[in-house]
Amino acid sequence: MDALLAAPEDGAGWVALLKWLWWFVSLRFLLALLAGYAIQRLVMPRHRWVFLPIAAAISVTLALAFPQTSPDETLDRTLRVWAIIAAGQVTGLAACLWRDAISIGLTALAMGLVLALTPRRAQRGIVHLLQLLVLLLCALVGIDLAYQLATGQPGSLRVLLFAVLNAKELAPLVASETTPFRVLAIAGGILVAAAWAWRQRALASTPLFGGPRVFLGGAVALALSLAIVLPTPAHGVLPLLRHTEGTLITLAMTAAPTLAHDVQVKVAQEFERTHKPRWHSAHMALKETEKTNRRNVVIVMLESVRAESTTLHMPALQTTPFLSNLANKSLVVEDMTAVIPRTAAAWMAVLGGQYPLANEGTQSWAKENHKQPRIRSLPSVLRDAGYATSFFTPTDLRFQNDLDVIDTFNFELIQTEQELAHPEAERVTYFGIADEWMVQPILDWTAAQSRAKRPFFTAIMTNVGHHNFETPSTWLKIRFEGVSNPKLEAYYNCLRYIDGVLSTLIEGYRRLGVLDDTILIIVGDHGQMFDEHGARQIHNAIYQEGLHVPALIYAPGMALQPGTVRGPRQQIDILPTIVELLGYRVEGAELPGQSLLHAVDASRKLFYTSSIDWSFLSARRGQRKYIYSFDRQPMEVFDLDKDPKELVALADIDAQELASTKQDMLEWRMHAELSMLARPSDGADPLSPWLRQ
Template sequence: MSANSEAAKPPKTTVAARLRQIGRLLPTAHWTYLLSLLLPLFALDLVFKVIRIRAQSSAPGPLGFVDEIRSDVFFNAALLVLWVGAFALARRVWLRALLLLVLHVSVILLLLLTAAGHFYYMKTGSLLETDTVVEFFTTFNQIRGAIAVEMGPIHWALLFGTIGYGLFGPALITRIVQGQWLPVLPKGRRRRPLTHFASVALVTGSAMALVLLSALPSFNGASAFSRNSVVNMAVNSVQAAWQRPPGGYVPPTRADIPDQTRLVKTAQTKKRNVVMIFMESERFKSTSLSDPSLATTPYLSELAKNSLVAQNAYAVLPHTSKSITAGNCGVEPPFDSENTEAEPNGLAAKCLPTLLKEQGYKSVFFQSATEKFERRRMLVHNFGYDEFYPLEDLSKAGYNHANYFGYEDDIMLKPSRDWALKHKNRPFLMTYLTVTSHHNYRVPADFPAQHLSDDPVLNNYLNTVRYQDRFVKQVINQYKKMGLYDNTIFVVMADHGEGFGEHGRKQHDDTIYNEGIKIPLLIHDPTRFKGGKTIETPVQNLAILPTVADLLGYDISGGHYRTTSMLDKPTNRPLMVSCFHEDRCLAYIKGSKKFIYHFGNRPDEFFDLAADPNETHNIIGEQNKAEINQIRTELLRWQAKVKATYALQRGSK
């Protein structure tokens, strides 16, 4: 080869040369400004992610650790190269000013979302999703009490520090290091060579590639946890928008909606009073019904000796408004976090208060919590209750705050007694919803607490369960004193359970494990169940409506509810459970077998509840994959059908 041909060859571009070329895209002061704003975001994101990884019940190995921080590294690298490209292209003063504004606003929002997502996960064990963020802003006035309880000095310091640094930090650092406040354009405009625009294109393309890499699934089956929190919200929102019903899905028809039902009298019909008590956040495992050595619910244990007891009862969804919808209406509630059950035409069933009203019953709903949360007055109206008495309508004199939602439950005793005496000459339905066991588990000041756990938070919770047990006793004794006891059927149940980190989940909304969904449920009828009767077959609170109708001696015509009476012969049908937030988790329970589908938030799980009641040994690897796929498909069909049922109901009237 000739010397001339060798000379004609273009010089090789080394990596170092390419880096120097990219470095020349921006003046040094501009690099300083960008890095001083974006690197703290990356550092905060990475530190929080490492803390969350370490908080997992089983820490990953080196490769697993890399897999779980991969998305955060790629996403933050994408932000850096994207802004480098944007600043390099912005050659006009007005465009540069606009970019600076967008940069600061977006980084502050990302910092706040990153911190909020971290603390939300550490507090609840659930990942922050778009619907949760929307819920925060749309219900802020309702939940600000809960926020105030959770916000400690470190949270306030981080909040104001983040905003303050995001506004002024980069300018201050750039001033100290480079002697100028802002990344201003050099005087005069220069034409850039073609290589400049090629580098910008390379940077922009690299940013897009890095974003795509940050959105890839993980290798451990927990893609949502492994992804950067902001990326995960975006990915899940896109997936939800494109979600389609699974194969074999059959859409619901009007015949599937029991809104034309009615009670039919039989020879066994007796118009007796019905009292339903929903105990807030009371999980089965923390009652004496589950563990006789626990001194939490001695009265429930005594009552159970002459009651119908569901030993394996589950909430269909672990959230109060959803659970009381299932209990009152016999159908699944809407699977959303917008509280659509409280909207006009928001229920896909005729509920128990309405059915009984048609038979001449009066009805009333009492709660010791505020009516302002989740439009409770409208929801109670939709159920069909004649009257509603929330905290705002009750005398607070002599009673203690229970938490940020309400007062101790004894506040309902006198007004409910007065109402019962006023209406004692006709049959009635009276429902109580307690609040004392709700987070933040404040034991009423005049209630003597006991030492039940070395964990102070759990100890307070267990004592609020004791308090609610005393409340149930007082309600029933009140009926004895009024002479109404023998003519009244008492339905006592929890709305849902509560998690304390047993599976990394706290509180209840997305606690799909038994501490969150398995509830105490018993029916006390003074004329039946002498010596007690126990149902071992799993049941759900959906069974309350048909069971009450059965106990009163009514048949149901004009439609079918989701399940049959608990007095009927037990069936081995599977139970389906959903988390509160959409596409977060679903559970399938049949006999002692339980499958949990996490939508990629965590690896799927399978438990044998007979051998492993605390759900500590995931045996998904031992199951037939085809059978697991079939169960998962069945769950998704159920979810799709419930959603479609409410869409059909809203569109039909």
């Protein structure tokens, strides 16, 4: 329905919606019931039972007037087809509403028990509070529906809580996804509940106990509540599966993760035994060797660029022709993945070399890190080695904890939208201006370092490519043949724009004469979803579309043979790769990544998490990938070698394999958190014992 309403503004969307709704037999039943009731009240007001046969007659009339068979079919066949379709749709509707009926029963029973235990003099106030609770529950259900319409993903209480706590930062994103139908989804239930509360405003002063209706209502509520032990009704339509659980019941199940106590104990015991977290960098430093060669380093992180949408990985798709041409002279990482589909997480993985935390964990880390630094980063240690360091992005970083994360890396210069803004600069996305406006400031800064004969390290983060997929108004968009999704076509044009900015930037480095002395790494921060697996956002989905990103190393002045880096790789591998290319050795740290210049085990383990904490975890063992939803649904397992798009989950996976993988994911998640939050008791003494937080 939401997609139909996105049609042109001439009303075609509403017409298409009405036509689509008309073919739902269950809605015709509702229309027939309402019409039958109205006719009965007008014509035979004393015979209430008459409205049922009237409604049945109207239903049959509608079936014959709008048949779902060809016009030349017999009357018998037309009615049989209608009956089969009607039975299927009504059954599906019942499956989706069954658990919601249980939710209503549980709520009614709980409210009844509260009122039963409330002194009579306080019942008036309690009734008003319960009516307000009904309004809030209706709002919650509406928000959950609007969220699913916008993202294609099920909501959770953690997602909603995160949105409430970060309402100011998320307001531009929410505004860009607001449509009349989504507003109606939220407001409709609230208005109905408010109308009920107004209609029943005398309820607060009405005796609440006694009479057969009260006992009958209590019995019905109890029966519905007991029905929660029944299995979830089966339904063959995948997008409806989540609704068969019941919205409120499903949201309640997402309130807390199903953490195994023994996993927590195991991680704590390892920390007590080693006196350090598994990975750490609070005392990281670079040690010169006989191979040390202080070349410049530039890392370009591409906003929301997924591998499968680039010419580099899909030669027939002309979105990034420059990047593809550059790849012919570079080391191309075939299977590079993000750890978390979140930009700040990519910064931590790429620049910090550490497993990043999800949004909530990053907030806790940022607060603790201000008290005492927990990590050192690549720009920090290179600055110690005499490098000039800088970070450029045309984005406004006043979002969540982005500035806290960037500040941790100890760049000598940080330039964001606030510093790069120009009177003529167009604000392309709700996060910032176009990428082209940072190119000249980058080159000006680079020229200054070149004149000062200082090696430099620059990290660059693009902006265009982020949702809502807009390019500058002066940029000439093109049509992509065979692409019917307008959002996807807009995204492809964003990639073309970014590709042009990359070309301009690298040509600028060439004109300055620094390119042959520079190691250039280009990598996506995360991918993007366009209805794959029913998702249109990446923050709470960890399929390959959101994780697999392009990556290459271009170092024209080094004896680095062009080719392909194979095997499972991750953004945490970039820091040790740069250190090796520069000929340094890392001391005082334990990092999880492995240099891209060396082969890795084909069965290497990689781990991922969604950006909303405790929503999803994922693991890879070679080409076998697991997605764990904290037991809200069965674990999904895919063979990426045979099924790279994760279309068909493997069946009959050994239960011990699933249990072992779940244990590995939970252990990794807790070790990653401990590694980011633990700190040495004496920050200046590498031998001092570590504290857990």
